[in-house]
Amino acid sequence: MSSRPLSIIVGVTGGIAAYKAIHVVRLLTLQGHEVTVVPTRAALEFVGRPTFEAVSHRPVRVDLFDNVDRVQHVSLGKAADLVVVVPATANTIAKIAAGIADNLLTTTLLTATAPIVIAPAMHTEMWRNAATQHNVSTLRSRGITIIEPDDGQLTGDDSGPGRLPEPERIVSEALALIPGSESRDLDGRRILVTAGGTHEALDPVRYIGNNSSGKQGIAFAVAAAARGAHVTLVAANVDGPVPGGVEIVSVVTAEELANEVLTRSRGCDAVVMAAAVADYRPVEKSARKLKKDVIGDGLTVKLVKNRDVLASLVLEKSVAGPIIGFAAETADGDELLALGREKMARKKCDFLVINAVGDSIGFGEQTNSVVVIDRAGEVVAEAAGTKRDVADRVLDLIV
Ligand SMILES: Cc1cc2nc3c(=O)[nH]c(=O)nc-3n(C[C@H](O)[C@H](O)[C@H](O)COP(=O)(O)O)c2cc1C
Known part of the structure; x- marks a missing residue:
């Protein structure tokens, strides 16, 4: 770059x-x-x-x-x-x-x-x-x-x-200290990035969460800022350092993330939705810690669907430029691509970054390997390497 x-x-x-x-x-x-x-x-x-x-x-x-x-x-x-x-x-x-x-x-x-x-x-x-x-x-x-x-x-x-x-x-x-040493092809652009994984509380000490570390989203924020963009990072429980030069908005739950994203993305030039957002949340959060001696052998938790932030964002049409969604799937090869295309058909965002996740790939790692499709489901890029390399490759597309 x-x-x-x-x-x-x-x-x-x-x-x-x-x-x-x-x-x-x-x-x-x-x-x-x-x-x-x-x-x-x-x-x-x-x-x-x-x-x-x-x-x-x-x-x-x-x-x-x-x-x-x-x-x-x-x-x-x-x-x-x-x-x-x-x-x-x-x-x-x-x-x-x-x-x-x-x-x-x-x-x-x-x-x-x-x-x-x-x-x-x-x-x-x-x-x-x-x-x-x-x-x-x-x-x-x-x-x-x-x-x-x-x-x-x-x-x-x-x-x-x-x-x-x-x-x-x-x-x-x-x-960044040497003007002209990095490509400034996003100079002055406003980009909102989400990172991390949401937590949906069951009681004051426990939650339903996911394995997203936030590293890929943070890499997007760092890469976009290095290329001159004003970056807002909506960070859900990220694990690790959050970059300087980026506006950070910390959230915990999917609902908080949805509110921040839908408000702050208005007029942005691009939105990168790298966070893993919970599809469901418990209907009720217990005000006190759930006690197993009170509950007994089985605990049933009723869940309710969360708002679909990516789909809402696309419907609102308030983002001035491309919206990039993510699909993390436990599949590979053709099946991975097919699952990505199904998700694209539902969400209708501009690009969808698809990656395989499993016990030792994707989440929490320093590297990533992704396929990017456009709205028509065509593969427009493949990228592998550090999460920063992957971020730069996807940013090249939106540029
Ligand atoms: C195993 C080992 C690890 C060390 N790690 C560090 C370190 O991370 N940071 C540090 O300031 N000094 C560390 N030191 C001490 C420096 O090596 C030592 O102060 C040395 O004189 C530094 O020389 P330099 O500044 O010329 O490279 C470590 C020493 C050893 C033996």
Whole structure:
């Protein structure tokens, strides 16, 4: 999706998340950018130099005193259009804040005139430590962009803020700093995206839900925002980080989602309905927790049909551009396509994204594989890869 190839330095420091830098380098190279990886010695304890050379298709230099004739401790930084440090350790962050220049990465950072993006990753204690927080605010005050770490699973059993965000987000936020580096073919467009899965309460502690993690919808929001759109994300119980630069509207139930979507989509240029919305909800929600010693051996729950948001949206005709529906089916091949076509015949949206789901595919995964049909049931695209790749392919269609 790139329109101008950039010269990018990817600095890698010595944290567990160094393996995710491989994917960052790969995404940038795939977009046509020239990437030079500058790892610290500690980073090479986690990922080897050959891996970085293979994914960047360029030699990797580590030592300050290699290739001295090319004065690379100065030349690398001066020639870069963008410098991204991913992951950034507490140690390297402290060095940058103090202006220390004791390796090729830190000298490069001192000589770089291009925008610098730092993606910290570390244990929560290291991240929350007053020294790290002070160093991070120093970097921010100097105009360096800090990509806030996610709150989630860390190494081992630990969990909390400090986790490196997904490579797609890092790439998108970093490239967004360079005008013209990403395709802006949705510039100024208003797009509403739904993500996640609705919860229909049985009582104050239990609900009927589904396995949708929201990752595909979030990928749509990130991709559309990176392409210049104003994005509203109606997020139903999503699992994971929600992107910056996107307006978030949190909902829990199908009815809440329907209300938000039907109101907020008026005049939008496109609506992407990636959320898994419950077809039914319990007729009654118990005000108190249901107790099995009171209920006995069997519990019958009466359900009532929820409003069909996608069909209502199509009928209302208040969206200015395409409406994209989703069909997640436990089938494959011709049967999957046939089920998708049946759904399209009922919903009559502009495009329907069909994907297979099952115990280990679709929901919650980082990747997806979809077929897209138009209103006539014709296959207009097939896409497989990361959820961001899939999102970009579908956005290409609506563009
Ligand atoms: C197994 C292991 C994992 C580590 N993970 C991290 C980490 O995620 N974040 C961090 O700030 N430091 C981490 N460290 C500590 C750094 O490797 C250490 O501070 C090192 O000096 C960093 O060097 P650099 O900043 O030059 O790459 C880890 C150390 C070990 C042994």
